[in-house]
Amino acid sequence: MKGFTPLYQYKFFNEPDIKDSYDVVIIGGGVHGLSLAHYLAKSGITDVLVLDQGYIGGGGSARTTAILRSNYYTAEAIPFFRESLKLYENLSSDLDLNLLFDQIGRLDIGHSESAIYGLQTRADFNRLLNVESYMVGPKEISDLVPSMDLRANKLYPVMAALYHPPAGVIRHDAVVWGYARSAKNMGVHVVPFTKVMDLIINQNSIKGVKTTDKKVAAKLVVNATAGWASTIAEMARIRLPISTHPLQVAVTEPLKPFLDTTVSSANLHVYAYQTDRGEVVIGGGVDAYPSYNVSSGLDSIHHLVSNTLKMFPALRDVRLLRQWSGLCDMTPDYAPIIGHVNGIDGFILTCGWGSWGFKAAPMAGKCVAELILTGKTPELIKPFKLSRFNNGEMLNERASAPAAAVH
Numbered sequence: 001m002k003g004f005t006p007l008y009q010y011k012f013f014n015e016p017d018i019k020d021s022y023d024v025v026i027i028g029g030g031v032h033g034l035s036l037a038h039y040l041a042k043s044g045i046t047d048v049l050v051l052d053q054g055y056i057g058g059g060g061s062a063r064t065t066a067i068l069r070s071n072y073y074t075a076e077a078i079p080f081f082r083e084s085l086k087l088y089e090n091l092s093s094d095l096d097l098n099l100l101f102d103q104i105g106r107l108d109i110g111h112s113e114s115a116i117y118g119l120q121t122r123a124d125f126n127r128l129l130n131v132e133s134y135m136v137g138p139k140e141i142s143d144l145v146p147s148m149d150l151r152a153n154k155l156y157p158v159m160a161a162l163y164h165p166p167a168g169v170i171r172h173d174a175v176v177w178g179y180a181r182s183a184k185n186m187g188v189h190v191v192p193f194t195k196v197m198d199l200i201i202n203q204n205s206i207k208g209v210k211t212t213d214k215k216v217a218a219k220l221v222v223n224a225t226a227g228w229a230s231t232i233a234e235m236a237r238i239r240l241p242i243s244t245h246p247l248q249v250a251v252t253e254p255l256k257p258f259l260d261t262t263v264s265s266a267n268l269h270v271y272a273y274q275t276d277r278g279e280v281v282i283g284g285g286v287d288a289y290p291s292y293n294v295s296s297g298l299d300s301i302h303h304l305v306s307n308t309l310k311m312f313p314a315l316r317d318v319r320l321l322r323q324w325s326g327l328c329d330m331t332p333d334y335a336p337i338i339g340h341v342n343g344i345d346g347f348i349l350t351c352g353w354g355s356w357g358f359k360a361a362p363m364a365g366k367c368v369a370e371l372i373l374t375g376k377t378p379e380l381i382k383p384f385k386l387s388r389f390n391n392g393e394m395l396n397e398r399a400s401a402p403a404a405a406v407h
């Protein structure tokens, strides 16, 4: 008897035949590649091909916990993420799809005097750059999260928190498919299950890509492959300052609503929120060692669970439903790499999105589209150039993720 076709064998709706040449080929059909395709098409550049080796949105974008916020630390990152969050606020209308963006806020917990000093500094920087973000004490924390253990005499007492009301959570698959559908409707070719095996290079100029089946010429090739960004860059003989690390996360069985905001602790390396279905999503920092392995391990789950219980001991008898892992393209300064590569024509990077890149996709896509359209680098992405690693302009964006904040 013939069974159902496994989901992973389905082809993207109305999949087009790949032409011999395009103005732009985007490698990577995750949220960044598709956002770029959408904004390119909106600005009139529709001769675009998006290629993915797997199914659309099946990389880091499928594994994300999709927390969106803009309470970053540096003068370079705060405005960028502030503008990206604003785009997210209108994205459902833009894509004509309900993305279920739920702005439930964010609490970054301080367990020590030094952590509180860091959070206070962040609050000040945020407010100077028009991001709503302020410190709250135990009383306000208790009002926002009655289930949090606020006892003072314990190893990691909850002393204060940075509160960022506009933060929230979005449906990651809706974002990815919304961008894909929009780009496709404007004429972009989006083709899954087609791996780029090599770049076509002529005298330091990228002329196209070689897939498993054919050569495709392009005026511009964009590397939007996140965890695989180094492998594509190597095809252009470039060594990126990126190492790929898995990030493991988990989700509990559904519970009655008890947590109405997102909570993060840099000291404990964990963050948590409750989904509309009642499950508690628990995430943390990336694995310590670089790897392309996306299997999950007991060590990680032990860390995530034991440290979440330090804030929410009432969860001790709750069962875990699933655990999963995705690849993160980590840079040494916890900031992305966007723009042209000096000395190589026709090659654009939008990578180094690490464990914080989902929230960045609208603004990154819009800025890279503007770069391609005008040839000029938009102000918001100028600090994220690759050459900063050569000329001492690294950013140290310590608020990128729970793990980053303590280094």
Ligand SMILES: Cc1cc2nc3c(=O)[nH]c(=O)nc-3n(C[C@H](O)[C@H](O)[C@H](O)COP(=O)(O)OP(=O)(O)OC[C@H]3O[C@@H](n4cnc5c(N)ncnc54)[C@H](O)[C@@H]3O)c2cc1C
Pocket (backbone or CB within 6 Å): 027, 028, 029, 030, 031, 032, 033, 051, 052, 053, 054, 055, 056, 057, 058, 059, 060, 061, 062, 063, 064, 065, 066, 067, 068, 194, 195, 196, 197, 224, 225, 226, 227, 228, 232, 247, 248, 249, 283, 324, 325, 326, 327, 328, 350, 351, 353, 354, 355, 356, 357, 358, 359, 360
């Ligand atoms: C577990 C986890 C939790 C996270 N939580 C958050 C969060 O809460 N908030 C947040 O903002 N960010 C979060 N992130 C980070 C965020 O999800 C990523 O930064 C973002 O999804 C990256 O999107 P992308 O489009 O750049 O890459 P991806 O979605 O990984 O897409 C890259 C694509 O490139 C394709 N590809 C690779 N090589 C080739 C090739 N040779 N040919 C063709 N295609 C290729 C891959 O198949 C893949 O689909 C998290 C990440 C993980 C793993």
